[in-house]
Amino acid sequence: MAERVLAAVRTAPSTTEIREFAMPDVPDDGALMRIEVAGICGTDVKMYAKPPFGDPVIMGHENIGVVERSGAKFRERHGVDDGDRIFVEHYVGCYRCEWCRIGQYRHCENTDWRTNADARRYGYTSSDKPYHLWGGFAQYAYLPWNAVVHRVPDTVSAELGGLVTPLSNGIEWALVDGGVGYDSRVLIQGPGQQGLSQVVACKQAGASLIIVTGTSRDAARLELAKTLGADHVIDVTAEDPLERIREITGGTGVDVVLDCTAGAGVKPVLLGIDALKRREGTLLIQGELAAFPDFPVKKLTEKAITIKSARGHSFRSCELALAQLASHRFPLERLATHTYGLADVDTAIRAVGGEVGDGVIHVSLLPWRDL
Known part of the structure; x- marks a missing residue:
């Protein structure tokens, strides 16, 4: 040595x-x-x-x-x-x-x-x-x-194993914190490594509807999201994402919103609140919002929305991520x-x-x- x-x-x-x-x-x-x-x-x-x-x-x-x-x-x-x-x-x-x-x-x-x-x-x-x-x-x-x-x-090769952290975060945030499970309808905002990992976690958990949003710069990532199991992808720069989500869900909205757009400001959070179903949806957010003076508390309480923060992973989620990679x-x-x-x-x-x-x-x- x-x-x-x-x-x-x-x-x-x-x-x-x-x-x-x-x-x-x-x-x-x-x-x-x-x-x-x-x-x-x-x-x-x-x-x-x-x-x-x-x-x-x-x-x-x-x-x-x-x-x-x-x-x-x-x-x-x-x-x-x-x-x-x-x-x-x-x-x-x-x-x-x-x-x-x-x-x-x-x-x-x-x-x-x-x-x-x-x-x-x-x-x-x-x-x-x-x-x-x-x-x-x-x-x-x-x-x-x-x-x-x-x-x-x-x-699991070393390079594939390098995905354990984003995948374990995806499992922790989607399944443990967000409560995604069988027949869940999910909106994932942002097709980066965390968002794509959440697509896998949600698909494996039995979600019946997975929608992923991104921008025109994310075209290749959005295609990969579909390969990994997303049912619909939306380019927010090309169409109204809320209108499209309502169209996809027949106006009912989604059960869980997983926001993976850290640094994108308040727009994804506002979209997430509007995209959630009429009662008792879950919004999971990460990143920092330096200023949010017009946060829609009234809408939040009327819809009985639960907001959770994304922070790291647990031992169990890492083990599940390794098992997922090995499969x-x-x-x-x-x-x-x-x-x-x-x-x-x-x-x-x-x-x-x-x-x-x-x-x-x-x-x-x-x-x-x-x-």
Whole structure:
């Protein structure tokens, strides 16, 4: 094993440097993962342009790799061996607090860099912290005793496994938070990696109607949505989406709206409220709405709408995502559109942000390519 590790380190807004780190010593309850694929999503785009803190950070929170070296206690705790391919969630909980005790480690303050200066979370933690390798844009990542680890089925390649995070989010948000199930009618706004993952989750759950909206720039993605199981797609720049939804549903509306248009402003939220059925629909939203002075509270209460927020995934959703990938029931490999090497992190992030490249859906960073 090499004595040095190469990593792409964010040193300032929209600035990355390739740096070398010493190979860390692995304690009996820790491990070292040789990273094969680090997925890139919209959160990376935001954090790259406007870092939430100034420390040098190895980004990358969607990480697949192989256990390179591990201690006996780590292997016993996690049920893995050296050489196993694993998916590591970005949360690193304390396993002492109330949230961790009930399995909701994603809410643990030990993972929240906004409230805990010493928090550990892959892709968010300063590379100045002990063990240094806290992100996927590197050749190796360090795994402490409290890393959340999933074994990847043998039939799932590393690059396909790179889709676990968006797919697990789609399962969590659509099925758990949104309550989509058999015979549900669903509107999915935005055909990006999250929206397309939700198409798969809703189809697998037995939804009877899946409608996906996008813009003229999303033409290829909308076609892929139909391949994955969407019944109707709507180009909101070419027709009135609400009128078309009412036409499709016979005027009754949908049961659940899943908004995957983070950064698109208030229009999708307003459309979602209008598109929901007359009583007791569910609207799930993500992203930030900086200002919403005319929020239609009266309409919300009259229709008895439930609003839920999309935040991360659970252990169970990751396991379901891996099982879905292993089934090969859907052509999910078509979501994995672009790959880049470690030296091209800047280009890879800008590709996800829509600045470069064509037909970009999910981008994978391959730390060992071109080295």
